[in-house]
Amino acid sequence: MAALLCSLQDHRDDVNCLALSDRFLASCSGDKTVRVYSCEDFRELRFSPLRAHAYGVHCCCLSSCGRYLASCSTDARTILWSTGTGAAVAALEHPARAPVRVCAFSPDARSLLSGACDGTVAVWDVTSKTLQRCAKVSEGSVLACSFSPCGQMFITGSSQGELHLWTLRMKTLHTQREAHDLGVNCCHFCPQMSIDGQAVKFRLASGGQDNRLRIWIISQHATAGTRMSLLYTLSAQSAPVLCCAFSFDGQLLNQGELLHTLTQHDRYVTACAFSPCMLMFASGSMDKTVNIWRIGDGNAEACNSSCLFVWTGRKSLGYSRTLVSEWSEEDVSEWLCDEGLEALVDAFRAHNIDGAELISLNTETLTTEFNIESVGLRGRVLRKIKDLRSSLMDSDVPDEFLCPITRELMKDPVIAADGFSYEREAMESWINTPNRSSLKTAIQRWRSSH
Structure with a gap:
């Protein structure tokens, strides 16, 4: 049903977000860069990668007009880029200088949202590149936001687990408490809306730390006001849902039936995006790769209209279900074999290396204690260990080891x-x-x- 077209391996760190239009594919990463590709052949454009952020880039989005690409970062800035030249058109600094976690264009490309770790959301005017308004919308970090297809309202999701619906003037329309236990990671409005009598209805998808993907119905009535009700709770994932997206016709995240699970990524899948004009999508992962997929023959008419795709990594291995610091010696041996380092299993066992010891290994130890004389093999082991350390950022690294500014x-x-x-x-x-x-x-x- 879904065929892998190509795999892009240009980023040097986790892929955090993807944006896909009829012309461009954009990806951003913890390596501080944004990369832009042509959708014709998925070759990287001559001006890519884009380098202006001081820290990892959390989110990127493309405007419907095709002129702009936006990216946001821990450096408290949302940068507007020209898709024609790759030049930074404007650097929009968040009013409170808090790390910005998410950004989104309105459907008409006139407004841009940026949500920050201090619980505030800023609304920017794209034409004038000026701040229109900024308000506190959550007691936690704003990790998700999405405009409705009409462009007259937007929703935010926070680490507190709440979904808040707002007008463009930031008037509260609805608050959904406890939408997800432990926090909301993502949300996305369906591109289509429907009219039922005097009510206009929208569908919304949200994913959270509770391993759940939820589909909501938001109804706006002239006299009854705004209501939000739960339609489905989907629980195919065995780990937090980090990203969700509707297809351009609104059908590929529609019914509560799981039809396809794609497992080609080696680590957690952090990003996904559908093409706005055909049945093609992209997925990004902590394995630093971006995969491009075609659904059926790429035409909406040829595809079952009730497909729901779930992206997973190779997390079925026993050792990967626990924190690295809690791995046993057997878990380390299994990890070495899975990474193609079987030749080192006996040496690691002889030194009683468990997870805690593994992530503390360095060049000197591998040379003097393990007698790994090959520079290439030593470097390969160290790169694998570095990846493990990176995966600890949001898990078992002691908080005092993290910079309070950059996290x-x-x-x-x-x-x-x-x-x-x-x-x-x-x-x-x-x-x-x-x-x-x-x-x-x-x-x-x-x-x-x-």
Whole structure:
């Protein structure tokens, strides 16, 4: 039913988000870059990659007019790029200088949303590149947002597990408490809406940390107001749902029936996007790759209109169900075999290497203790271990090892006057920023949002 067309392997870190239009495919990553490809042959454009963000890029989106690409980052900026030249048209700094986690264009491409870790959402005017309004919408981080197909309202999802529906002037239309246990990771409006008597109805998909994908019906009535009701709860995933998307015709995330599970990615799938004009989609993963798929022959008429696709990684292996720090010696041996490093199993067993010991290995230890003289093999092992360390960022890394500003593992930690430790580069960048608030205030804001 779904055929893999090609696999793009240009990013050097996790792929965090994808955006797909009739002309372009955009991908962003923890490697601080945004990459842009042509949808004709999926070759990277001459001006790609785009480099302007100081930290990892969390989200990217393409405007319906085809002129703009937007990306947002931990550096508190949402950057507007020209899809024609790759030039940065504007750098929109979030009012509170909080890390920006998500961004979305309105259907008419006149407005742009940016949601931040301090629970605020900013609405920007795309034409004038100016801030229209900014308001606190959640006590937690804003991790998801989506415009309705009419463009007159938008929804936000937060780490508190709530979904909030707003007008463009940021008037609350509805609040869905406890939409997902442990937090909302993603949400997406169906491109189509329907009219039932005097009510206009919209479908919304949301995914969360509770491993659930939920389909909601939002009804707007002239006299009864706005209502939101749950249509389906889909539970095929065995891990948090990180991304969800409707197809352009609204049919490929429609019924509560699982028809296809795709397992080609090696690690967790973090991003997915449908083409707006044909049955083609892209998926991105922590394995640093982007896969392009064709559904059927690419025509809507040839595809069963009630298909629901679920993307998973190779997480059926026993060792991958637990945190790396909790792996046993047998888990490490299984991991070595799975990564093509069977030749090292006996040496690792002889040194009683478990998960905690594995992630602490370095070049010197591999050379002197394990007698791995091959530079190539040593480098390969270290790259695999680095990937494991990266996967710990949101799991078992002690909080004191993470910089409060970037939420990344510190490489060069320094202690500030307030007694807390920060990444040197992040603190120097903050200090050198004009019109900054005090670092202590920033940390207090961050603590309150977490």
